[in-house]
Amino acid sequence: DIQMTQSPTSLSASVGDRVTITCRASQSISSYLTWYQQRPGKAPQLLIYAASSLQSGVPSRFSGSGSGTDFTLTISSLQPEDFGTYFCRQSYSTPYTFGQGTKLEIK
Amino acid sequence: EVQLVESGGTLVQPGESLRLSCAASGFSFRNYAMNWVRQAPGKRLEWVSFITPVSDTIYYADSVKGRFTISRDNAKNSLYLQMNSLRDEDTAVYYCAREGDISAYLGMDVWGRGTTVTVSS
Numbered sequence: 753d754i755q756m757t758q759s760p761t762s763l764s765a766s767v768g769d770r771v772t773i774t775c776r777a778s779q780s781i782s783s784y785l786t787w788y789q790q791r792p793g794k795a796p797q798l799l800i801y802a803a804s805s806l807q808s809g810v811p812s813r814f815s816g817s818g819s820g821t822d823f824t825l826t827i828s829s830l831q832p833e834d835f836g837t838y839f840c841r842q843s844y845s846t847p848y849t850f851g852q853g854t855k856l857e858i859k
Numbered sequence: 860e861v862q863l864v865e866s867g868g869t870l871v872q873p874g875e876s877l878r879l880s881c882a883a884s885g886f887s888f889r890n891y892a893m894n895w896v897r898q899a900p901g902k903r904l905e906w907v908s909f910i911t912p913v914s915d916t917i918y919y920a921d922s923v924k925g926r927f928t929i930s931r932d933n934a935k936n937s938l939y940l941q942m943n944s945l946r947d948e949d950t951a952v953y954y955c956a957r958e959g960d961i962s963a964y965l966g967m968d969v970w971g972r973g974t975t976v977t978v979s980s
Contacts, residue, residue, distance in 0.1 A: 786966035795954055795973060801966035839904055843963035846918040848906040
């Protein structure tokens with residue numbers, strides 16, 4: 753199975769900050785990488801697909817990059833509604849595995 | 860409105876069976892692959908199962924293989940998960956999620972709100 757490891761596991765940032773979350777795969781997954789935001793008690797929401805493509809309706813402050821084993825989700829200017837937990841997922845091969853999540857708190 | 864609504868979650872004892880349903884509306888259900896994804900309390904998301912639009916390809920996580928069965932009825936716009944021999948570790952919120960394409964490259968772009976399964980004696 754492909755293991756997905758995110759860092760950091762939690763972070764606290766202020767409105768307007770630039771935030772970066774990384775996701776590392778245990779083997780190459782090309783660009784079969786998606787990012788999700790989950791607010792407490794809610795279903796996840798797709799943010800980024802194919803490692804760097806912005807899902808329709810998602811604010812342009814979100815961006816993704818990377819290929820192979822190392823990936824990054826960046827929020828260019830943090831907004832109050834960006835709190836929650838962020839997950840990456842690989843779909844290169846089954847079982848499709850998620851990272852452990854990064855909990856983002858707004859200071 | 861594009862929507863997925865799960866149902867069927869409840870409290871069951873270890874070893875029992877349960878069938879979850881997911882009703883789709885607002886899109887052409889028959890054209891999309893679907894997933895079940897679960898989340899145990901305080902844990903990461905765990906992909907459970909995947910099914911293609913015409914059910915010709917099905918995948919399972921090792922943790923549920925041989926116990927869970929995914930199926931769909933395109934005429935009823937519904938996805939199902941038959942869960943047998945339930946264990947304590949199957950306790951979770953179960954989500955159904957639409958896959959953007961059958962190669963799973965485009966991501967799970969529509970999610971339901973989830974249904975809670977609790978396995979406990």
